[in-house]
Amino acid sequence: MTNSSSSPAAEDATHSSGLGPRVAAVLVFGSSAAVLVVEIVALRLLAPYLGLTLETSTTVIGIALTAIAAGSWLGGRVADLVNPRRLIGPSLGVSGAVVALTPAVLRAAAELAPVLLLLIASLTILVPGALLAAVTPIVTKLRLTSLAETGTVVGRLSGVGTVGAIFGTVLTGFVLVSRLPVSGILLGLGALLVVGAALVEWHTRRWSGTPALALVVVAGGLATAVAPGNCDTETKYHCAQVVADPDRDSGRTLVLDGLRHSYVDVDDPTFLEFEYVRAIASVVDATFPEGEPLVAHHLGGGGLTLPRYLSATRPGTRSLVSEIDSGVVRVNRDRLGLRASSGIDVRAEDGRLGLRRLDADSRDLVVGDAFGGVSVPWHLTTSEAMHDVRRVLDKDGLYVANLIDHGEMAFARAEVATLGEVFEHVALVGRPADIGLDPTATAKGGNLVVLASDRPVDLRATQEELDTRQPGWKTSTGDDLSDWIDGARPLTDDYAPVDQLLQPSSPRSTQ
Template sequence: MGPWTAALLVFGSSAAVLVVEIVALRLLAPYLGLTLETSTLVIGIALTAIAAGSWLGGRIADQVDPSRLIGPALGLSGVVVALTPVVLRSTAEWAPGLLLLIASLTILLPGALLAAVTPIVTKLRLTSLAETGTVVGRLSGVGTFGAIVGTILTGFVLISRLPVSAILIGLGTLLVAGSAVIELRTRGWRGTAALTLVVVGGGLATTVAPGACDTETRYHCARVVADADRDSGRTLVLDGVRHSYVDVDDPTYLEFEYVRAIAAVVDTAFPAGRPLAAHHVGGGGLTFPRYLAATRPGTRSLVSEIDSGVVHLDHSRLGLSTQSGIDVRVEDGRLGLRRLDDAGHDLVVGDAFGGVSVPWHLTTVEAMADVRRVLDDDGLYVANLIDHGGLAFARAEVATLGATFEHVAVLGEPADIGLDPTATSKGGNLVVVASDRPLDLRATQEALDARGTGWKIATGADLTSWIGDARQLTDDYAPVDQLLQPYRPQSTR
């Protein structure tokens, strides 16, 4: 085997392992959530595959003619990769209890086969002990470079332009094609045709597999679902979670309870009809910016939404083009805050989520200091929180806000915010309000009641008791995913 052929094989197989790893995260997000635990699981399985493949590949290469191993390794891995979308989506819909096992196998098997290519090729290139170090070092470097290219290509190019199913089917096709070339040159392997048919079948099966998205954005599997009971109602679903409800004809209609709570807070905090300068950290379906535009003409809402695909859906499917006074910037919420002038806003709304978890860097004391900086003296910060079980994250986030603002209150179901000790907390959405001016709690409660939420307000001693010994979140310590419960029911936002 020539040096360029060896380098190409090692480079390509190493790159393919990282493509599979990154795309697997996107494929699993609608079913397991896009959380630190999911990422850790996928990375751990991929590293296990690399370790196992390298060890077994080297061991087998010492016992069998290495030239007979490369083709099958590429071909079989290509078949598994191409079938991964239909297998995972079908398992998630029809046998969810097996999802983790099947997901592990679909990463482990091709990863191990592809990782085995490097020691096999190294064995073929070692013709003299005098050049062992040179050969091993060169191929190791080429493999690492291939992994880097695979990572960058997937993260910056492929996912932004192609559906994840197309990426995996395309990669599987390339691997089978590479297998065919090698096998036809060495022994005319007839099995190549059969593998090709399997890849084609996997591609066709993906078109009818459950769990498909309307749009696969850079960050989400996105769908827009029409409301059967309300002709103009639309629900934006991201990774299986109902993120936003929009009435394209009536922006004052608020379906989700937490949005009605936010509206109750804002409507009592500022005179009716007064235009506001508002900044929204997280956009989704832009339900609340639309509400402000309709109820407070002249309001300027600047929205930081990280996902350009969601913004495209806002325009194409959710009627954003008919709204005025809403400026959406595709940017990270924390970076968006840093770009704002001091004391230039009446209102900041926090409603950014990945799955059902707030991105950790938007939860810290330092992030809240930036929120306080952009608000004027009478400004208001209101945020949507989602938590379950012991509500450890929500308590920590409220404690964090208490270190930044003079007045803090939490709105939610009485059992969730410690106002009904006889009931069991179920968790879900909470709304936290913070400001340096006193909050009109009586008027806010009346507005909550008028909107039919059934929510109550915790503040003062009740809130202090509810927070307990929760630790403040900082840029140096913010284990948001760990504070949230491992099992997260499908919440509405």
């Protein structure tokens, strides 16, 4: 009597037929690259709602790694139980459909059901990530025909998958994000995955779900077009919007990732809407003679409110701005009326690197107003960065910076302590409760302005300017400031847990 069932070895040989080494390499390379594209773009999609913080990045990376681990384990397990050739098409196709739906689903959830955003975001990364990660063990199963070549096959495909992940990372970070909106990247990737599923289906003739998934991709594109939360412009770093002020015809608010970063009056640059900008202007005008032109450097650009103000009130002022996002620079020129003759030179560069390029004793004023979400980029807060600021300032120069903190003000205390180690004179400007001058009141948090110099700052003149422009804000220095700092540990390049020191806050504004 003949046994009609085939042996595992014979079945494996059957599985491997028709799947050559090049096809296997393409499948593993492409699926591994796609996982990293999804991971990086997910960070961009979530930034407007969760902030671009270390915690957000850590969460997304952790979810992506969980998806890879789960997909690899389950893919290998299922490949041992089911004919692996039946699994590749569905894995590619379903992941493509989910990826294409991700922009619309995440943006709708953020607006309509924000409490579910993290759960939905996790699923939009976990599902396609796990399905794509499963492709490698499935293909490995198909390529294994004998134990003698196990090491070669597994090692080769593992290497190909790693190269694919590197390719996906570099392609997304250096090419795709700078040229395409994130929704377009995901829709395009979803379409490519469904096309890949169709090719596999045509090759195997065992699965026929591609037409339905193609319709899902189309639906994802249509849903993305009408989903809430669309940007005016998607830059390399931000979802940017310019919102007109209904109460002031020439007023414009620059919104980055849902946060009000800058207010610009395109006809009257001396009009300052945000409290902290008025405070910075008060400090500058109290420190330098009225109308005197300055040579200034600005760490962070946003809407360039202060450089415009200096240009208007101090003719001849030269402001060099380090703004890392070239897209924000374009918004200033195209939507916010920045003129080439304004004396403002904006460079698309990192602020720390921009500082290094400046000559010593070359600036009267350095302004720190760079933010990623609601936190200062950590490498612009450290003692080493402040020593570079001090290097470029002349002997009478002034450093003034916008800080945001809440709760116990742990970050602001640490930053003021850091400045105290670098400069001879440091003062803090803010609401009395926030800077420790009114112990009977509860600190609300928000914006603080810190100033530092190697020459004494005229605090009386500063307070007079504040009383005129920003009533209620006070200046703290000396023993009062030391008591407020309360032994906070200064920040260094080796120790700068800025995101952890910052307290969570609800306001969606940097002012």
